[in-house]
Amino acid sequence: MSFSTSFKRPVFPFTAIIGQKEMKLALLLNVIDPKIGGVIIMGDRGTGKSTTIRAVADLLPQILVIKDDPFNSNPNDYDLLSKEVSTNLSSNSLATELINVPMVDLPLGATEDRVCGTIDIEKALTEGVKSFEPGLLAKANRGILYVDEVNLLDDHLVDILLDAAASGWNTVEREGISVRHPSQFVLVGSGNPEEGELRPQLLDRFGMHAEIRTVKDPLLRVKIVEQRSSFDHNASVCLQNYHDAQLELKNKIVSAQNNLSKISIDYSLRVKISEICSELDVDGLRGDIVVNRSAKALAAYKNKVFVDINDIKEVIKPCLRHRLRKDPLETIDSGSKVDSVVDRLLY
Template identity: 70%
Template structure:
């Protein structure tokens, strides 16, 4: 039995109508195609459309199939795999289709709110120890967005990164041990003027996008005009971008399906490692993320082989937050990576 849930269209700005900020949009799309890239940190000026773009992407993505009533948004196949010892028949499950979950984590959230805790009401009135799911459960198979992540407690950031990397959330509370799936794309945003994340945490984000205020007067006028049209009649405005939205949606779906078929040559892999070595990148996360992101980009461009152009487009996104900080250095991190890339690849 299949149930389609037709939710009322929310007032969300179309992803394809967003002007500029190509680096941020590319980073988000690549993470949606391959969530194992490890999320994206978006740093930039206030009022540059960070939150608008992230909500727009979540609205753009196709609906997912879930088991009706499942608190973790699990698909029928996931339920079947987890409960196969109980001989569950997934053909008898009620199925719903929902929009990709988009969970926003408030800065004041506690660890219990994030991970889940004991259901106090059941404990008091029924004497039963029961688990009350947190935000990590709601974000499963979706996007978890933390605005001003650089102001969030480091301990909570660590929990989010661990769950995003492992795909599981493990809770030990008052004699209860719970393990549930927690696969999500972690997106953090912030203003660098308000402080940076510790390097140890920053390194664990897959990509790092920097966005700046648009300086071109013509583009600024265009952005203001588009926003005014959206506010005046958002239903007509969304309708006018429906075709473009569907085109991007189908490209993402196709890229997700073809991702496993994309190959990268040994010679390019060697050059990627040489680039990370020349830039003195600690650890191997940089190498791994470049490999994954380049494959996701090639798949999005409907190709089965990674080329040098793919690597050039994503290497700064993958490495700028992994460079060692030198207060005496005047060169921008992006330019430093670009210079090293040209030296090695060209």
């Protein structure tokens, strides 16, 4: 008996996930516009963080790649090809294929070589061949890189991930030999704040910050448990039940991605956003930029042409709450602080 190598483990449908609106919205906006800068999801254990992240990856349409290319290169985008791939592409036409959007898990114990990739120096010196073993940043190109317990990850590795996510490229250098390849991905981190916080400098580099809490309503908890049990008992039936809802959401995401460049935001609203950031004493301009991008992505998702005040109100808290300066003597939490300023200035 032989088993197909293409066997795909069933993924819990995104549209079947109950509650956790802020987390789901942050993930959807980041796949619509990856330039938002990723999302960090902090909350209680067992609240479906990993399940939701894998579910959103499963929603995305397949991508065209160069066959057997370790970087998932897009043959139609010459600006985002590694030197080796662009050389081969210019000399002959390469075979292409459609693949699912990569979803890469970064384990807590990963080393820098495992993340960035390694250069075989011995082979380079003896055979004169530049041999590169791709790492997780290569596999995650054009996909989602997920780091569970990101607050427990070594700060040096977090720096590497954030730099690659911001620049879209990964460079590996060793003994005078350098390899550079595209590494564009949506960075998603999750963790439990009780186990430690990220440094403020690193928190600020994530585009959005979603907070999730354990559902308290007993009836809702029962519904969540029943739904999960139903999926575990017969995944195919569960997936069939949500097939139409999944397809509708997939189409909405593709439409939003295609229409994103057409969305505009009025100058007066941009001034309001910057006014709020200034009032909250947000360092730098990253907060202003992320709120603008997120509001546009939300408007595209809602199939609109212009951003309105409600779009800004919906995205501004997860865009700014993690950028506020922490005052250990202050009793009001950062989310409530954002809400109070928004209610006063945005009407």
